[in-house]
Amino acid sequence: MTVIYRLAVVLLLGAVLTSQSEVFLTVPNLLNVLRQASLAFLIASGLTLVILAAGLDLSVGANVGLSACIAATAIKSTGSIAAGITAGLACGSAIGIANGLMVTLLRLPPFIATYGMLWILHGISYWYMAGETIYGFPQGFRAIGSGYWVGIPVPVYLMAATLLAGGVFTRYTTYGHEIYTVGANAEAARLSGIPVRLRLNLVYTLSGAMAGLAAIVYLARLNSAEADIGEPLMLPAIAAVLVGGTSLFGGVGTLTGTLVGTIILTLVLNGMNLLAVNANWQPLVTGVIVLLAVWIDIVTRQRAETRS
Amino acid sequence: MMWRVPGVTYLLAALVVVFSIFGSGFASLPNLFTIGVQSSILLLLALPMTLIVMTEGLDLSMGAVLSLAGVVMAMALVDGRTLPLAFAAAVTVGLAFGAFNGLLIVALGIPPFVATLGTLGIAQGAALAATDGQSVVGIGDVLPALYASTWLGVPFSILVAAIAYVVFHLALYRTRLGSYVFAIGGNREALVLAGVRANFYHVAVYAVGGLMAGLAALLLTGRMNAGHPIAAIGMEFDAIAAVIIGGTSFERGNGWLPGTLLGVLAVGVLNNGLNVMAVSSSLQVAGVGLLVIAALLIDSFAGPNKARPTYARRTLSGPPSGSP
Numbered sequence: 001m002t003v004i005y006r007l008a009v010v011l012l013l014g015a016v017l018t019s020q021s022e023v024f025l026t027v028p029n030l031l032n033v034l035r036q037a038s039l040a041f042l043i044a045s046g047l048t049l050v051i052l053a054a055g056l057d058l059s060v061g062a063n064v065g066l067s068a069c070i071a072a073t074a075i076k077s078t079g080s081i082a083a084g085i086t087a088g089l090a091c092g093s094a095i096g097i098a099n100g101l102m103v104t105l106l107r108l109p110p111f112i113a114t115y116g117m118l119w120i121l122h123g124i125s126y127w128y129m130a131g132e133t134i135y136g137f138p139q140g141f142r143a144i145g146s147g148y149w150v151g152i153p154v155p156v157y158l159m160a161a162t163l164l165a166g167g168v169f170t171r172y173t174t175y176g177h178e179i180y181t182v183g184a185n186a187e188a189a190r191l192s193g194i195p196v197r198l199r200l201n202l203v204y205t206l207s208g209a210m211a212g213l214a215a216i217v218y219l220a221r222l223n224s225a226e227a228d229i230g231e232p233l234m235l236p237a238i239a240a241v242l243v244g245g246t247s248l249f250g251g252v253g254t255l256t257g258t259l260v261g262t263i264i265l266t267l268v269l270n271g272m273n274l275l276a277v278n279a280n281w282q283p284l285v286t287g288v289i290v291l292l293a294v295w296i297d298i299v300t301r302q303r304a305e306t307r308s
Numbered sequence: 309m310m311w312r313v314p315g316v317t318y319l320l321a322a323l324v325v326v327f328s329i330f331g332s333g334f335a336s337l338p339n340l341f342t343i344g345v346q347s348s349i350l351l352l353l354a355l356p357m358t359l360i361v362m363t364e365g366l367d368l369s370m371g372a373v374l375s376l377a378g379v380v381m382a383m384a385l386v387d388g389r390t391l392p393l394a395f396a397a398a399v400t401v402g403l404a405f406g407a408f409n410g411l412l413i414v415a416l417g418i419p420p421f422v423a424t425l426g427t428l429g430i431a432q433g434a435a436l437a438a439t440d441g442q443s444v445v446g447i448g449d450v451l452p453a454l455y456a457s458t459w460l461g462v463p464f465s466i467l468v469a470a471i472a473y474v475v476f477h478l479a480l481y482r483t484r485l486g487s488y489v490f491a492i493g494g495n496r497e498a499l500v501l502a503g504v505r506a507n508f509y510h511v512a513v514y515a516v517g518g519l520m521a522g523l524a525a526l527l528l529t530g531r532m533n534a535g536h537p538i539a540a541i542g543m544e545f546d547a548i549a550a551v552i553i554g555g556t557s558f559e560r561g562n563g564w565l566p567g568t569l570l571g572v573l574a575v576g577v578l579n580n581g582l583n584v585m586a587v588s589s590s591l592q593v594a595g596v597g598l599l600v601i602a603a604l605l606i607d608s609f610a611g612p613n614k615a616r617p618t619y620a621r622r623t624l625s626g627p628p629s630g631s632p
Contacts, residue, residue: 102601106601106604106605106608107608108601108604108605108608109604112549112552112600112601112604113601115545115548115549115597115600116549116596116597116598116600116601117597118545118597119545119593119594119596119597120594120597120598121594122593122594122597123590123591123592123593123594123595123597124594125590126588126589126590126591126593127588127590127591127594130590227590235425235428235429238425239425239429242422242425248419248421248422249419278437278440280433280436280437280440280441281433281436281437282433283428283429283430283432283433283436284429284430284432284433284434284437285429285433286429286433287425287426287427287428287429287430287432287433288426288429288430290422290425290426290429291412291418291422291423291426291427294418294419294422294423294426295412295416295418298416298417298418
């Protein structure tokens with residue numbers, strides 16, 4: 001139901017932008033919006049699973065940065081695209097596993113564990129790249145980020161596949177339901193026989209793997225890797241999840257919601273771009289949108305509670 | 309409960325010993341002053357952050373608000389205003405953001421993580437838009453001279469940080485106000501039943517956080533001799549790290565101000581020591597992350613309460629307990 005409200009916001013934004021800009025409602029621009037949204041969604045989808053389980057992963061941005069650097073080096077040193085993709089995914093997943101183990105085995109609070117991980121990855125990236133930029137990748141690899149297939153950008157297919165697989169996983173599998181239960185009440189989940197730690201490890205690993213996938217798409221699109229390329233990605237990812245209606249308390253939210261949240265944020269940024277608003281205003285606008293979305297969520301929930 | 313030994317004490321001792329042995333010039337008076345100067349801004353943020361964490365909250369906007377306050381101060385100075393006026397403007401900006409955070413959290417019931425994430429964006433955007441992303445230079449000589457001054461041999465920034473610490477320590481442990489802060493996180497219900505305006509004090513805790521960010525802008529702008537819109541981005545995380553490794557936990561009114569001081573010093577000693585040992589600055593960044601994890605591990609294995617259920621982040625982002 002809340003997703004319908006959010007779709008209405010998307011339509012409203014679309015209508016406003018159509019009336020204000022001639023360029024907005026053109027196929028190239030809409031495809032551009034989708035392409036931008038797809039990268040953000042890949043990161044935000046993994047994060048959604050973690051937050052559904054009442055966890056948090058602050059390391060996703062730094063993960064994308066390091067995984068992209070590792071993938072870039074792998075492609076340059078072996079000349080093989082497959083090696084690069086494997087290296088990026090492996091790096092991302094390994095970071096996810098490490099996050100999961102810190103939370104479940106060492107019992108560190110997720111906020112602290114993944115925040116510590118953020119700085120560790122940040123440091124490793126800078127040390128590993130030593131100020132270098134790696135650029136110029138094979139055409140076949142770059143197509144993952146900037147190519148088209150049947151007229152639609154390749155990352156959009158990845159986004160659709162993620163949404164489909166993730167939607168089936170969360171809605172129709174026991175694993176998915178157990179993640180919601182762990183997030184809603186970890187103690188109750190444990191008492192009803194759900195292996196809480198294993199499920200938490202699963203979501204952190206998936207979040208890491210999705211960051212690795214996003215790193216490959218990002219690298220292919222930028223066609224260059226630097227130590228700090230992942231830095232600006234964390235806050236928009238968290239914002240997309242929150243604007244999509246997923247609760248930070250765990251147990252409430254959907255991947256579809258995160259997709260709509262991603263599209264709302266991307267549309268606003270695209271609109272500001274088209275209307276030639278100074279890009280410096282972007283963090284402010286993102287902040288206001290996050291506050292409004294979460295506040296409206298709280299108000300509607302309170303209304304529903306008082307009515308029942 | 310006030311005097312216990314958090315993991316950071318051992319870490320800090322170990323760091324000092326290691327750096328004294330391997331880093332030539334680490335254990336010298338000038339270098340100790342350097343550590344103090346480098347840690348002073350962080351301490352100004354970590355003190356109110358301790359109170360905020362004690363109320364089961366956190367403030368992600370501090371670094372961005374500090375940057376914005378610094379930009380406001382620098383712009384006022386460039387415009388030819390006097391230092392007290394520029395300082396007042398910076399503190400007002402900080403206080404306004406802090407109070408806004410508090411109102412979002414207490415009055416609207418928005419989780420602290422989300423509320424302060426939103427104001428982070430607002431403060432950062434405002435700073436970037438006001439400066440067009442550029443440094444604000446030409447702030448005159450008064451502030452840099454004040455920053456460089458020493459009082460009875462003590463650098464100005466250390467003096468400010470020391471006074472701030474004493475004020476916070478006395479306020480938290482010796483006044484009624486401090487007891488309220490403990491109670492907001494610990495037993496809000498009892499506080500409300502005792503007739504205390506818990507909501508007011510809860511907002512005030514966040515307002516103090518913003519106020520201190522404004523105060524820290526004095527040192528930051530003095531140190532950089534300029535205002536920069538992203539000068540202190542991410543510093544809130546260092547402050548949270550210092551609070552956490554100092555033994556204050558997100559669990560219900562559990563705060564320890566001396567620990568925060570130790571946490572700030574540990575971060576400062578680590579960065580300085582690695583610097584003295586000529587470790588590349590990129591790995592220094594990873595050091596803070598490792599320090600946080602190490603301190604918490606020592607706490608969880610050697611601490612008095614071993615069974616700490618910390619899977620869920622519930623307490624961190626939950627609504628204030630007992631709020632309407």
